[in-house]
Amino acid sequence: LLLLWCAVCVLVIHMSVSKAPPHPPTSHLALPPSSTSSSAPSSSATSPSVAMPPPSPVKISMQEHFAINVCPGPILPIPQISDFFPRFHDYPWFKDGEKTADNDGDKDEAFDSDDEDTYLGTLEFNLHFDQDNNCLHCTIHKAKGLKAMDSNGLADPYVKLHLLPGASKANKLRTKTLKNTLNPVWNETLVYHGITAADMTTKTLRLCVCDMDRLGRNEFIGEVRVALKKLKEGENKRYNMSLERIAQNKESNNQTVEQGAEEEERGRILVSLCYNTEKGCLLVGIIRCAHLAAMDSNGYSDPFVKIVLQPDMGKKSKYKTSVKKKTLNPEFNEEFSYEVSLDHLAKKTLEITVWDYDLGMSNDFIGGVELGINASGQRLRHWFDCLKNKGNKVEYWHTLTQQGAPSNDKPD
Numbered sequence: 001l002l003l004l005w006c007a008v009c010v011l012v013i014h015m016s017v018s019k020a021p022p023h024p025p026t027s028h029l030a031l032p033p034s035s036t037s038s039s040a041p042s043s044s045a046t047s048p049s050v051a052m053p054p055p056s057p058v059k060i061s062m063q064e065h066f067a068i069n070v071c072p073g074p075i076l077p078i079p080q081i082s083d084f085f086p087r088f089h090d091y092p093w094f095k096d097g098e099k100t101a102d103n104d105g106d107k108d109e110a111f112d113s114d115d116e117d118t119y120l121g122t123l124e125f126n127l128h129f130d131q132d133n134n135c136l137h138c139t140i141h142k143a144k145g146l147k148a149m150d151s152n153g154l155a156d157p158y159v160k161l162h163l164l165p166g167a168s169k170a171n172k173l174r175t176k177t178l179k180n181t182l183n184p185v186w187n188e189t190l191v192y193h194g195i196t197a198a199d200m201t202t203k204t205l206r207l208c209v210c211d212m213d214r215l216g217r218n219e220f221i222g223e224v225r226v227a228l229k230k231l232k233e234g235e236n237k238r239y240n241m242s243l244e245r246i247a248q249n250k251e252s253n254n255q256t257v258e259q260g261a262e263e264e265e266r267g268r269i270l271v272s273l274c275y276n277t278e279k280g281c282l283l284v285g286i287i288r289c290a291h292l293a294a295m296d297s298n299g300y301s302d303p304f305v306k307i308v309l310q311p312d313m314g315k316k317s318k319y320k321t322s323v324k325k326k327t328l329n330p331e332f333n334e335e336f337s338y339e340v341s342l343d344h345l346a347k348k349t350l351e352i353t354v355w356d357y358d359l360g361m362s363n364d365f366i367g368g369v370e371l372g373i374n375a376s377g378q379r380l381r382h383w384f385d386c387l388k389n390k391g392n393k394v395e396y397w398h399t400l401t402q403q404g405a406p407s408n409d410k411p412d
Contacts, residue, residue: 120222120243121146121182123159123209127226128236129200134397136192136228138205140175142185146243149211149219154180156213157221161190162206163199164225169299170267170291170328177212193329194268194290194397200228209243266367266400267292267328269305269354272335273371273386274393275342282309282338282345282386286321286352287395288331295356295364300326302357303366309338310349310372323357346387348372353404367400 126139140159149155156179163171171192178184195203205226211219222243231237272285286305295301306320317338324330340348349372356364371383382396 118147119145120245121209122240122242123207123222123224124238124240125207126236126238127205127228127231129195129228129231129233131197131233134193134195136195136200136205137189138173138192138207139189140186140207142183142187143209143243144183146182146184146209147221148182149221150180150213152180154182155211155221156180157184157209157211159186160208160210161192162208163192164204164206165202169294192290193288194270196397197233200231203228266402267354268397268399269352269369270395270397271352271369271371271382272393272395273350273382275345275386275390277342277390279337280339280341282340283335283393284319284338284350285335285393285395286332288329288333289354289400290329292328292330292354292400293366294328295366296326298326300328301364301366302326303328303330303354304357305332306353306355307336308351309340310351342387342390346373349374350383351404352398354400365405367402368404369398369400370403371398 122144124141124143126137126141128137128139129135130137138161143157143159146155146157156177158177159175161173173190173192175186175188175190178186205228206223207225208223209221211221213219222245224239224241224243226239268290270287270289272283272287274283274285275281276283284307286307289303289305292301292303302323302325304321304323306318309317319336321332321334324332349370351368351370353368354366356366358364369379371379373380373383375383378396379398382394382398385394385396
């Protein structure tokens, strides 16, 4: 069988070779005929058994070879880094012209140059004004859908609060920082002390959401602003506001800043007075200060409080609290006692001054207040309430002024 198969194969090959085409194809790539066939045409015509050479395969150049299949499909654009972090617009975009660059922010936060119509997220919080204790409670609940600020498509957000006009480190509060999230939940309550009903009619609360960056400057994400005059006394109001580059009432706040620029606030102090009839003494409590003026180059102060009962009664009439380092909202909770009869107390004046401690240098005067029969307004009312309600503590917030400022500061 093997020999038979081989014989059939040889026969088929011989027949295919012996059958020459009647008109061989002419090609410019075929080899030219040999000189012997061109010189003796009569012999080739008379001998049909001699076969013509098979045509050569098509040959192409190297350039033609590399030109084939170099672009098998359409040319695709190079992907951008933003393609890997898509932003989802679950909420309506803002209208054109609603946002502009914010030049009023702290230097700690850098603004990112993104499109104006980029969705920044929402912030949910509560505000409650406690007029009895002169406190403004700000509960920061959560943010949703924040803009991604880090290379991993997430952010490290925190919320910073300011009271306008007069935004400074003295009235800045901030939440803790939450790592790697665009939907942070804080549920954190921040309290402003020493807020009066008059402040509620003129102040605006600014809430900024920022991204913390350990290696560089913190980045500003967005902000909201709330006019406190819209908050009723005792009302616990909940807000859910969209973050913006700058709030719409910025211009009105700037006008308020210009109008109140001349009224420099030195800070406020919470003082308690109580006359103890059993011991025959006046108890003076220095509870805390708020929004003190910054006296050091780092933007803070090292405050302490001095109290003197005038007319001077010697060393027994002078006291001072401990020093609180690097703060503009110190909490002292210290109490001092003056042995004085009620009749003599009515003729006395209590001088309270707040100072910034400087090591090896003269201390800086921050502000002061005088309580007594010669005072006026709320300071006089505080003094009368103390004499009237014997045995009861009477607490009042007082604004620090230039009262008690020395002609030249002397080191203590």
